[in-house]
Amino acid sequence: MRPAAVTVVIPSTAIPERFELLRRALHSVREQQGVSATALVVLNGTQYTAESARALRAEPNVQVCVRTERDLPAALRAGRDLVQTPWFTALDDDDLLLPHALATRLAVFEAYPELDIVVTNGLLRHNGRDVLNMPARLHIGRDPLRALVHHNWFLPGCWLARTNRVLPDLFEGMPRYRECTFLALRMAAHYKLRWIDAPTVVRYVDSPHAESKTREYVLGQEDALRALAALELPEYLQRSLRRRITAAMHESADLLWTEGNIGHRCAHTAVCAICHSPGACSQPPCCAPRGALQFGAPHEHDSTGATCTIDCAGHRCCQP
Secondary structure (H helix, E strand, C coil), rough: CEEEEEEEEEEECCCCHHHHHHHHHHHHHHHCCCCCEEEEEEECCCCCHHHHHHHHHHHCEEEEEEEEECHHHHHHHHHHCCCCCCCEEEECCCHHHHHHHHHHHHHHHHHCCCCEEECCCCEECCCCCCEEECCCCCCHHHHHHHHHHCCCCCCCEEEEECCCCCHHHHHHCCCCCCCCHHHHHHHHHHHCCCCCCCCCCEEEEECCCCCCHCHHHHCCEEEHHHHHHHHCCCHHHHHHHHHHHHHHHHHHHHHHHHHHHHHHHHHCCCCCCCCCCCCCCCCCCCCCCHHHHCCCCEEEEECCCCCCEECCCCCEEECC
């Protein structure tokens, strides 16, 4: 019997500083046991060198697709459009699959043929030390969707999907940031999913030139969270997302405050922290960084019971 064929989509800028990390990821795909795995590298943007592109095309069991515009959601969808195997997944270019990763996930599909997607635990690697992404005591498998209120159990490369049931629209509406949270919400809310408490992927948390360490990442969190809130989700998740949107606005304000640009931020993102929407509440909006909240004495908001304070700009800021 021929081994199951799986495509692993790997979006990558393939910049010289990260090229060896990409090769490490490709090696982990080639070393998969019990399956026939092919890596599909989507060159995401034009920062790669001609030498890197030639080296990738010379790699065994590697397909290469080029997108001139740097856009991770579009790169993932472009990769999915090219999948011709019965199974597919995706992997960050600086992470790696453990040797039995794909076979472990396929075994779950064999036991539960009604499933669309299998998601597993993973390892977080920092300074050479590994820890489980989700401790077993959290019991994620009982209700993966509700668990997302407190724990994002989704890691890049932790999943496997049936190609004929999980179409390219999986990535429709994905924001530039928070892509893991987006996929976790989308998969758990709209597909038949099973969580397995077995690590199959290694997530490196100290990779060089990581986008999560950039200014753009901090300032992009509000828009990303609003994209998550646009999904069809239960109200308990919508409430959680509204709180996170407020927190993201404070994070942006913290950064812009240090840059002297807080006025610009307020002009464009003033929002009521009680109802979390611009102009929909009678209370003045809060747009000060959290450090500024000490300027006022807390008091209770009569209609909601939220704790409020007056920030240094004279605005009332209320936290549910």
